[in-house]
Structures are given as C-alpha cells and as structure tokens.
Amino acid sequence: ALASAAALLTACSGTVGDSGGGSQAGSKKLALVPGVQAEPFYISLQCGAEAEAKKLGYELTTQAPQKFDAPLQTQLVNALGANPPAALLIAPTDDTAMLGPIQQVKSRGAKIVEVDTALKDTTVAASSISSDNAAGGKLAAQTMAKLANGKSGSVLVLDTIAGTSTTAARAKGFEDELKNTPNLKSIGVQFTQNEPDQAASKVTAALAATPDLIGVFATNLNTGEGAATGLRNAGKVGAVNLIGFDASPSEVEGLKNGQYQALIAQDPASIGTQGVQQAVAAIEGKPVTRNLTAELHSITKADMEANSQYFYKQSC
Ligand code: T6T
Numbered sequence: 001a002l003a004s005a006a007a008l009l010t011a012c013s014g015t016v017g018d019s020g021g022g023s024q025a026g027s028k029k030l031a032l033v034p035g036v037q038a039e040p041f042y043i044s045l046q047c048g049a050e051a052e053a054k055k056l057g058y059e060l061t062t063q064a065p066q067k068f069d070a071p072l073q074t075q076l077v078n079a080l081g082a083n084p085p086a087a088l089l090i091a092p093t094d095d096t097a098m099l100g101p102i103q104q105v106k107s108r109g110a111k112i113v114e115v116d117t118a119l120k121d122t123t124v125a126a127s128s129i130s131s132d133n134a135a136g137g138k139l140a141a142q143t144m145a146k147l148a149n150g151k152s153g154s155v156l157v158l159d160t161i162a163g164t165s166t167t168a169a170r171a172k173g174f175e176d177e178l179k180n181t182p183n184l185k186s187i188g189v190q191f192t193q194n195e196p197d198q199a200a201s202k203v204t205a206a207l208a209a210t211p212d213l214i215g216v217f218a219t220n221l222n223t224g225e226g227a228a229t230g231l232r233n234a235g236k237v238g239a240v241n242l243i244g245f246d247a248s249p250s251e252v253e254g255l256k257n258g259q260y261q262a263l264i265a266q267d268p269a270s271i272g273t274q275g276v277q278q279a280v281a282a283i284e285g286k287p288v289t290r291n292l293t294a295e296l297h298s299i300t301k302a303d304m305e306a307n308s309q310y311f312y313k314q315s316c
Contacts, residue, residue, distance in 0.1 A: 022081075022084045022107075022108030022109040022110070023084040023085065023086050023108060023109030023110050024086075027085065027086040027283075028057060028058045028059055028086065029058070029059050029061070029085040029086055030049075030053055030058050030059065030060040030061075030085055030086060030087050030088075030089060030276065030279055030280075031060070031061055031062075031063070031080055031085040031087070031088050031089070031110075032046060032049055032060055032061070032062040032063075032089045032090075032115075032272075032275075033062075033063055033064065033065075033073060033076055033077060033080075033088065033089070033090045033091070034046065034062065034064040034091050034115075034116075035064070035065075035068045035073075035091040035093050035116065035117060036064060036065060036066070036067060036068040036069075036093075036194075037064035037065065037066055038064075039221065039248075040221070040246075040248040040249060040312035040313060040314055041116075041220075041221060041246055041248070041266065041268050041312055042064060042091070042116075042268070043312070043313055043314060043315065043316075044268035044269050044272075044312045044313045045091075045115060045116065045268035045269065045271050045272040045275075046062050046272060046316070047269055047272065047313060047315075047316035048268065048269030048270060048271065048272030048273040048276075049062075049089065049115075049272030049273065049275055049276050050062075050272075050316060051273070051316075052272065052273040052276040052277060053276050056276065056277075056280050058086075058276070058280060060089075060276065061085075063076050063079075064076075065093070067194075068093050068160070068161065068164075068194045069093060070093045070094035070097040070098055070163075072093075073092075073093045073098065073101075074097070074098065074101045077090070077098070077101040077102060077104070077105060078101055078104070080105050080110070081104055081105055081108055084105055084108040084109055084110040085110055086109075086110065086111065086279075086283045087110055087111040087112070087113060087279035087280075087282060087283055088102070088105050088106075088110045088111070088112055088113070089113045089114075089115050089272075089275045089276070089279055090102060090112070090113075090114060090115065091114070091115050091116040091117045092114065092117050092118065092119050092165075093117070093161075093163075093164070094161075094163040094164070095117070095118065095119050095120045095163050095164070095165045096119070096120055096163060097163065098119060099119055099120075099121055099124065102119065102124055103124060106124060111126050111279055111282035111283055112124055112125045112126060113125060113126060113127045113128070113129070113275050113278050113279045113282070114127070114128040114129070114130070115128075115129050115130070115271050115272065115275040116129075116130055116131075116166060116268075116271055117130070117164060117165045117166050118130065118165045119165075120165075126278065126279075126282040126288050126290075127275075127278035127279075127281075127282065127288050127289060127290055127291070127292065128290065128291050128292070129271050129274045129275050129278065129291075129292045129293070129294065130165075130166060130271065130293060130294070131166070131266045131267070131271070131293060131294050131295075131296050132293045132296065133165075133166045133167075133169035133170045133173065134169045134170070134172060134173035134176075135173060135296065136169075136170050136173065136245065136264045136266075136296045137169065137170040137171060137172060137173025137174035137175075137176075137177065137217075137219075138173045138174065138176070138177040139264055139296060139298050140170070140173075140174050140217050140243045140245070140262075140264050140298075141173070141174045141175075141176075141177035141178045141180075141181070141217070142177060143243055143261075143262045143264075143298050144174075144178070144181075144184065144215045144217060144241060144243055145178075145180075145181040145184060147215065147241045147243075147261050147262070148181070148183065148184055148214055148215065148241070150183060151183065151214060152183040152184070152212070152214075153183070153184060153185075153212045153213065153214025153215065154184075154185050154186070154187045154210045154212050154213050154214060155178065155184050155185065155186050155187065155213075155214060155215040155216070155217065156186075156187055156188075156190065156202070156203065156206045156210075156213060156215070156216045156217070157171050157174055157175065157186060157188065157189040157190070157216075157217045157219070158189075158190055158192050158199050158202060158203075158216065158217070158218045158219060158223040158226075158227055159171045159189050159190065159191050159192070159219050159223070160191065160192060160193070160194040160219060160220055160222070160223060161191060161193055161194055162191060164194075166220075167219040167220050167223075167245075170219040170220075170245060171189045171217075171219050174186075174217050174219075175189065184214070184215070187206065187210055187213075190202045190206075192222070192223050192226060194220070194222050194223070195222065195226070196222050196223075196225045196226030196229065197226060198226065199218065199222065199223040199224075199225070199226025199227050199229075199230065200226040200227065200229040200230040200233065201230065202226075202227075202230070203216060203226070203227050203229075203230025203231060203234075204230050204233065204234060207230070207231075207234050207236060207240070213240055214240060214241065215240060215241040215242070215243070216231070216240060216241070216242050216243070217243050218242065218243070218244045218245065219245050220245050220246055221244070221245070221246040221248045221251060223244075224242070224244030224245065224246065224251055224254075224260065224263075225248075225250055225251065225254075227242055227244070228242060228244075228254050228259040228260065231259070232259065237258060237259050238258055238261075241261045241262075242259065242260045242261060243260065243261060243262045243263070243264070244260050244262075244263045244264070245263070245264045245266075246263065246264075246265065246266060246312065247263050247265035247266075247299065247310055247311045247312050248312050249311070249312070249314060251263055252304070252311050255299065255300070255301055255304055256301065256304065258301070261300065261301075262298055262299065262300050263298075263299045264296055264297070264298050264299075265296065265297045265298075265299055265307070265310040265311070265312075266294060266295075266296060267294040267295045267296075267297075267310065268294075268312065269313075270294040270295065271294045274292050274294065278292070297310050
C-alpha cells in the first residue's frame with residue numbers, strides 16, 4: 001500500500017480588513033469562478049462549495065471559462081465588477097495575468113478567496129485553499145521510484161500552461177524529490193497547454209528520442225489523459241509507468257485497466273467547502289486563515305476499491 005499524504009496547514013490567522021465600496025453591506029452573494037468548465041475536478045470543488053454555502057445561508061453562483069485561459073477568465077471576472085459579490089472564490093488561471101482583474105473586484109468591496117490555484121502576489125486574497133501541490137509532486141516521485149524497483153531509466157514530466165501555480169509546484173516537487181533516486185533521471189518538464197493532444201504528442205516524441213524512458217508524471221487530468229493516449233498509440237502501456245494527478249472518471253478507468261500505475265487524488269470538494277467557510281468568515285469579520293490545504297492520496301490499482309471516496313464527480 002502506498003503512503004497517503006495528509007496535511008492541514010495553518011500559516012497564519014487574523015481578521016482581514018479589506019477596503020473599498022461596491023459590494024452591498026449584508027449581501028449574501030458568493031461568486032465562484034473555477035479554472036475551466038465541465039471538468040470533474042472543478043465540478044467536485046463546486047459541489048463542496050454549494051453545499052457549504054447553502055448550510056451557511058449564502059447564495060453561490062458559478063461561472064467558469066470554456067478553456068483554462070486567462071483572457072476568457074478575465075472576461076468573467078470583469079463582468080462581476082458592475083455588481084460585485086460579497087466574496088469572489090476563484091482559481092486564477094494565471095498567477096500573474098489574473099492579478100489586475102481580481103484586484104479590480106476587490107477594490108469594489110468583494111473579499112477574495114483563492115481555491116486551487118493562486119496568484120504570485122500573496123497580498124490580494126484573504127485566504128487560499130489548495131492541495132499541498134509540492135508534497136503531491138514529491139509523493140508522485142516516491143511512487144515512481146517504488147514502481148521502478150531499482151531499474152534505471154529516464155522520466156518525463158508533463159506540465160500544463162506556464163503560470164499555473166498548482167501544476168508548477170507539482171512538477172518542481174517531483175523533480176526535487178527524484179534527485180534522491182539516482183537510478184531515475186528526469187529529461188525535463190514539458191508544457192502541454194492543458195491539451196490532451198499535445199500531451200500525447202510530447203509522449204510520442206519522448207519515446208522516440210529516449211529509448212530508456214521508464215516513466216511519465218502527468219501533473220493533471222488532461223495531461224494524464226493525453227499521456228495515456230501517447231503510450232497506447234506506441235504500444236507502451238505498462239512498459240512505461242504513468243503516474244497521473246487527479247482522479248477523474250476516465251483516469252480511474254485508466255487505473256483499473258492498467259494505463260496508469262498510480263494516481264495522486266486531490267480532495268476538491270474539501271477545497272470548495274473550506275473556501276466558502278473562509279469567504280463567509282471574511283465577510284462577517286471573523287478570523288480568517290490565510291493558507292489551508294486539503295488532503296492528497298496516492299492510489300494504485302491494488303487499493304483503488306478502498307479509496308473510491310476520492311474519485312471525482314461529474315455532477316453533485
Ligand atoms: O489538477 C486540477 C487542478 O488542481 C489544476 O489547478 C488544474 O487542473 C485540474 O483542474 C485538473 O484538470
């Protein structure tokens with residue numbers, strides 16, 4: 001059985017004094033802007049957020065961009081500015097480009113809570129809730145070492161889009177930890193633009209250029225799905241170990257049928273639940289915790305039944 005990394009981290013706490021007008025006093029409106037629409041990670045996050053908002057007597061509306069894309073997400077955030085919610089829960093699609101639009105909503109009186117991804121500028125959000133993504137990357141590297149079982153070879157890391165705080169931390173956590181396994185050598189991090197097709201072709205190219213390729217670490221759902229396609233097309237399923245991040249229905253199916261050797265599952269519903277709790281605390285002038293994390297679990301085929309509660313949902 002593989003280790004499961006669980007961490008609940010409290011960096012600092014204190015009430016947050018945002019300034020600015022626009023959001024109406026006593027407003028019970030929360031807005032959630034995920035990274036992308038119709039995607040099991042963010043759907044599960046939204047389910048957790050909706051349930052908690054209902055429990056606390058708040059109204060949560062969700063609007064997600066069609067793609068994980070900063071200009072598309074900016075349009076949605078800008079549209080909130082005219083009638084700002086009491087709090088905006090957001091997964092910034094770019095750690096820098098989303099700063100201006102988010103700051104704009106904050107200046108109109110909305111409390112800002114980051115869910116999943118975060119801005120580089122840590123002064124904007126009242127609270128940030130995410131997985132411990134660096135720890136997730138480390139866990140993936142330890143799992144990769146276990147799977148290699150002493151065999152030597154090269155490993156490819158697939159990231160999504162530059163500026164995505166979560167996947168960048170996973171890739172770095174993985175690469176840092178892999179240095180402790182001398183028989184495994186990283187051939188570097190490649191970006192896929194969060195497109196499965198690009199992930200598939202990066203794997204195809206890596207297999208051609210690196211005959212001793214022994215493993216692929218895919219830092220999220222889309223890169224994992226594309227990497228699985230790349231390995232399948234080359235007849236390398238099982239011969240090259242694939243570790244994915246997330247636990248979408250198609251990734252779980254892939255784990256079951258041997259296309260993935262392990263998945264690092266997040267707990268998106270808990271990120272949504274905690275996000276709403278922090279947003280409401282900020283609105284009501286109660287103590288807010290600046291940084292919170294949700295649990296991660298490394299799951300293999302052998303223990304997938306016991307871990308089925310971590311599989312993501314397609315609807316609430
Ligand atoms: O892995 C999640 C999320 O944590 C990441 O920030 C972006 O990709 C996902 O939504 C999965 O597609």
